[in-house]
Amino acid sequence: MDFQLADLKLIAPHIALLGTALLVLMVEVFGHGRRRPEATWISLLGIGIAAAATGMSCHENRLGFSGMLAADGYSAFCNMIILIVGALTILVSSNYLKDERHEHGEYHALILLSMTGMMFMASATHLLLMFLALETMSIAIYALAGFFRTKEGVESCFKYFLLGAFSSAFMLYGIALIYGATGTTQIHGIMEQFTQIKGLASSPMALSGIALLIVGFAFKVAAFPFHGWTPDVYQGAPTSVTAFMATGVKAAAFAAFFRIFFVAFPATSPVWSQALWLLAVATMTMGNFAALAQRDVKRMLAYSSIAHAGYLLVGVVTATAAAGTGMLFYLLSYAFMNIGAFACVIMLGRRGADSTNLDDYAGVGFKYPLLAAALTLFMFSMAGIPPTAGFIGKFLIFKAAIGKEFYWLAVIGVLNSAASVYFYLRVIVYMYFRERPEAAPEGLRSGPAITVATVVAAAAVLILGLAPGFVVRMAEAAMSTF
Amino acid sequence: MIPFEYSLLLSAILFAIGCVGVLVRRNVIVLLMCIELMLNGVNLSFVAIADKLDSAEGLIYVFFVMTVAAAEAAVGLAIVVNLFRHRDSVYADEINLLKG
Numbered sequence: 001m002d003f004q005l006a007d008l009k010l011i012a013p014h015i016a017l018l019g020t021a022l023l024v025l026m027v028e029v030f031g032h033g034r035r036r037p038e039a040t041w042i043s044l045l046g047i048g049i050a051a052a053a054t055g056m057s058c059h060e061n062r063l064g065f066s067g068m069l070a071a072d073g074y075s076a077f078c079n080m081i082i083l084i085v086g087a088l089t090i091l092v093s094s095n096y097l098k099d100e101r102h103e104h105g106e107y108h109a110l111i112l113l114s115m116t117g118m119m120f121m122a123s124a125t126h127l128l129l130m131f132l133a134l135e136t137m138s139i140a141i142y143a144l145a146g147f148f149r150t151k152e153g154v155e156s157c158f159k160y161f162l163l164g165a166f167s168s169a170f171m172l173y174g175i176a177l178i179y180g181a182t183g184t185t186q187i188h189g190i191m192e193q194f195t196q197i198k199g200l201a202s203s204p205m206a207l208s209g210i211a212l213l214i215v216g217f218a219f220k221v222a223a224f225p226f227h228g229w230t231p232d233v234y235q236g237a238p239t240s241v242t243a244f245m246a247t248g249v250k251a252a253a254f255a256a257f258f259r260i261f262f263v264a265f266p267a268t269s270p271v272w273s274q275a276l277w278l279l280a281v282a283t284m285t286m287g288n289f290a291a292l293a294q295r296d297v298k299r300m301l302a303y304s305s306i307a308h309a310g311y312l313l314v315g316v317v318t319a320t321a322a323a324g325t326g327m328l329f330y331l332l333s334y335a336f337m338n339i340g341a342f343a344c345v346i347m348l349g350r351r352g353a354d355s356t357n358l359d360d361y362a363g364v365g366f367k368y369p370l371l372a373a374a375l376t377l378f379m380f381s382m383a384g385i386p387p388t389a390g391f392i393g394k395f396l397i398f399k400a401a402i403g404k405e406f407y408w409l410a411v412i413g414v415l416n417s418a419a420s421v422y423f424y425l426r427v428i429v430y431m432y433f434r435e436r437p438e439a440a441p442e443g444l445r446s447g448p449a450i451t452v453a454t455v456v457a458a459a460a461v462l463i464l465g466l467a468p469g470f471v472v473r474m475a476e477a478a479m480s481t482f
Numbered sequence: 483m484i485p486f487e488y489s490l491l492l493s494a495i496l497f498a499i500g501c502v503g504v505l506v507r508r509n510v511i512v513l514l515m516c517i518e519l520m521l522n523g524v525n526l527s528f529v530a531i532a533d534k535l536d537s538a539e540g541l542i543y544v545f546f547v548m549t550v551a552a553a554e555a556a557v558g559l560a561i562v563v564n565l566f567r568h569r570d571s572v573y574a575d576e577i578n579l580l581k582g
């Protein structure tokens with residue numbers, strides 16, 4: 001155990017974000033009493049610095065802090081996804097917060113703090129750091145979910161808090177049992193113990209530890225049967241926070257999930273891959289079929305995010321480098337299409353009334369053609385229709401599953417995405433083939449920042465769909481650093 | 483000397499009591515206490531295992547878990563205060579606005 005100053009370079013992006021969060025809070029305290037759009041710009045600047053720092057530390061490719069965390073291509077790619085999620089969320093929130101009269105710097109500080117936690121999750125190679133990062137991320141998001149203090153917001157916040165804390169306890173118990181079975185919680189150390197000690201792979205203590213770890217992760221990524229909180233929380237939370245939760249938390253949790261299971265537990269993979277197989281199939285099927293019945297767009301997107309967790313779980317079940325590549329690409333494209341879709345939902349709402357019922361979308365296509373075109377693109381991408389990013393992501397994941405002879409998993413996945421087309425297209429049908437009611441309110445909740453975010457997201461969805469080669473190669477390079 | 487297995491069993495029982503408590507109790511303050519009970523049950527495992535293996539790692543976990551539990555309780559109680567302001571009640575089955 002020794003501390004090297006050079007290790008600080010590995011966490012430079014994390015330090016940059018943390019520093020920005022504190023700076024935003026300071027500005028909030030000392031600049032009180034006047035309108036402060038500065039928080040948005042300071043946060044974006046901090047995210048930019050963190051991105052530059054990530055770019056500089058991604059070639060280090062080594063473990064730091066006595067094996068606590070790794071700065072490799074994989075964590076650099078995940079960091080970039082998280083930074084993109086954060087930047088888009090902050091852009092999307094700017095007008096929304098002003099309109100809802102909640103323009104406070106704490107919001108940006110909480111987003112930045114939870115991003116710090118997410119980035120630590122993606123680079124953690126030690127279960128202790130992973131747990132602390134998970135809590136840093138979650139506690140900030142509990143506060144964000146109740147940021148508006150409306151009746152629904154507080155209820156959603158409480159449900160998220162209760163189930164989040166409940167699931168953390170399961171994960172912690174899992175860590176304790178793995179520690180008991182292997183004597184270490186450094187993931188490379190765990191892997192060595194499993195190869196050295198015969199019979200450890202079938203010891204009940206190790207297996208129940210892994211099972212509890214799966215339960216903890218399944219809660220966080222909203223996988224069946226631990227998905228119950230998702231629709232309520234996503235519907236009640238502020239829409240920008242919902243977008244952040246659905247993309248950022250998913251990216252961080254899947255990054256840690258994949259790294260831990262890929263590195264630490266290959267010896268027991270026959271056991272857990274069967275369990276995750278069932279979980280993946282149940283998650284996507286349940287998510288898609290429940291989404292069919294929804295008439296609230298925010299709730300529909302919540303169930304769709306459960307279904308997407310199912311597709312991503314296919315990547316974890318397969319657990320090969322190709323599956324990792326697919327998962328990274330999918331997480332990136334999901335960030336763009338989901339935040340883009342929620343940005344459209346925000347623009348169509350107004351103060352105190354989110355107007356997220358399907359009927360509120362009737363006739364939007366002719367009234368606001370550009371917005372409807374963007375939302376159509378995002379829905380196509382979520383359904384996995386070419387030439388969008390969602391299609392390439394699903395293609396890569398299912399190809400990896402077939403490569404490891406999980407034929408049924410791939411077939412069920414493809415059937416599921418076919419079924420999901422129905423409820424994604426229903427939004428489009430309402431926008432273009434229904435009359436807009438006379439009493440429909442006028443005006444969009446739009447502004448420069450949210451427009452930029454939507455345009456960037458739409459462009460990214462198209463570019464990743466039409467010319468994915470560059471990003472796929474980057475994801476492959478990221479996976480090769482394991 | 484208390485055998486190692488007994489400590490693990492006690493910790494499992496504490497964890498299970500907390501878990502059942504979260505599932506069946508109605509008062510949200512009691513729910514928070516049940517979650518604390520689960521975390522402290524796990525802490526007991528960490529201490530017992532650290533003692534058995536003669537390694538300090540488990541003991542360090544305990545410190546961090548206590549810190550995390552404190553942070554969680556701070557945010558959790560703030561949320562409960564907000565909840566109480568909205569509906570003058572601390573019973574979980576009256577929190578039923580969102581469903582479908």
